[in-house]
Amino acid sequence: MIFGPPNHVNPLGKGLRAFSAVPAHEKIFKVTNAAKFLAAAGTTYSIPKLHGLPEVIVAGRANVGKSTLLNAVLGRRDLxxxxxxxxxxxxxxxxxxxxxxxxxxxxxxxxPGYGARGRPEWGEIFDYYIDHREQLRRIYILLNAKHGLNEMDRMMLESLNAKTHANAGTRFSLQAIVTKVDAIPLEDVKPTLAKIRQGIWEAAPLCLPAIVTTAAKHPYIGIDAVRKSIVEACGLQPKV
Ligand SMILES: Nc1nc2c(ncn2[C@@H]2O[C@H](COP(=O)(O)OP(=O)(O)OP(=O)(O)O)[C@@H](O)[C@H]2O)c(=O)[nH]1
Ligand SMILES: [Mg+2]
Structure with missing residues (x-):
């Protein structure tokens, strides 16, 4: 038979088919579970080359939940x-x-975080990285659901929007992530998110739709959406 036996008489074939049906973001983030720390760069000179693997970065005010979100996305408790x-x-x-x-x-x-708790040298290395990193595919800007946007967030959104505009989306795109949605009362979620979305739109019209998340403890919210978004930004989504 040219196409082989149907799957229901071939358990191995069924298993293979089931694996190939696993979405790309699950294969990359969950099935392999191979997240690994590579390097830390405290100066512009120490930014590692990393052979051009596609890259994304999380930015946001200090304490917004950048590192916590990455642990949840990487499927690790304290990497x-x-x-x-x-x-x-x-x-x-x-x-x-x-x-x-x-x-x-x-x-x-x-x-590192920006804002009142940030340091000028952290801003310097971040700006240098954004302006020079060829393999950068997307910048995620994180915004705290509990605090909304402050002046620093608006300035950062405006600046990143201008950089995205300057490269016409060919180098990297910009997307917002709202963190700590579990920290606001349920009845406030809808109006709070509407206000944050409006603020993002006013400061950064090129910013892709915000993903809403909770990442400090289960039940997580939005983590799978962040994984999918990263895989898509890095061009690793299979063609359909
Ligand atoms: N309730 C709640 N708390 C969160 C969430 N995400 C992070 N946190 C808490 O926020 C605090 C700061 O989290 P970090 O992930 O260290 O924040 P960061 O943005 O990396 O902070 P810096 O590295 O200092 O810039 C920690 O106490 C986390 O447990 C969340 O989704 N919900
Ligand atoms: Mg951190």
Missing amino acids: VHTSSKPGRTQSLNFYRVGPTFGPGKLVVVDA
């Missing part, structure tokens, strides 16, 4: 260091995700 005190992450930290062998790898980068 990325977090803290209740703002200012925990002090360098660009690079993590590789995907199978150890073969294609399908990408890099996620955790950044």
